Amino acid sequence: MKPDIGISNKHINNSVEILSSLLANEMILYVKTRKFHWNVSGESFMELHKLFEGQYNQLEESIDEIAERIGKLGSKTIGTMSEFIELSSIQENPGKYPNSKDMLKDLLSDHENIIIQLRKDIDESADKNKDAGTADFLTGLMEQHETISWVIRRYLN
Ligand SMILES: [Fe+2]
Numbered sequence: 001m002k003p004d005i006g007i008s009n010k011h012i013n014n015s016v017e018i019l020s021s022l023l024a025n026e027m028i029l030y031v032k033t034r035k036f037h038w039n040v041s042g043e044s045f046m047e048l049h050k051l052f053e054g055q056y057n058q059l060e061e062s063i064d065e066i067a068e069r070i071g072k073l074g075s076k077t078i079g080t081m082s083e084f085i086e087l088s089s090i091q092e093n094p095g096k097y098p099n100s101k102d103m104l105k106d107l108l109s110d111h112e113n114i115i116i117q118l119r120k121d122i123d124e125s126a127d128k129n130k131d132a133g134t135a136d137f138l139t140g141l142m143e144q145h146e147t148i149s150w151v152i153r154r155y156l157n
Helices: 009-039 045-072 081-087 099-126 131-154
Strands: none
Touching: 009 045, 009 099, 009 131, 045 081, 045 099, 045 131, 081 131
């Protein structure tokens, strides 16, 4: 049953599409961050091992909130690995084990790409879809990615 909250079905469907693509990207980034948590090595091993753990825990919370927002908009939420891979624009690198600096660079690039996409999605949600709730929700998520990106950049300077 579609919610009766003053947003047209077309606009709700647009919001669900935006949120589903975001969910897929966050899932892939979550898995990537876990892989780096497991495989990081070198002088800063424990520092980065813990840093990545904090980041994937934060991503896990966001993932749950995104999935539940799709539900709040009256839609079913995708939840299979094949759907996540199909909808995600973030690249996985099977069999590759970068050094710790390249791990940080790779994660930074993914977070920044998500921020760039979110900025477009926020405008589309507010202006085109008239979905202030989703625009606000996405703005909060974008700020979280900005904070993670800032932290990662500090390691790379
Ligand atoms: Fe662990």
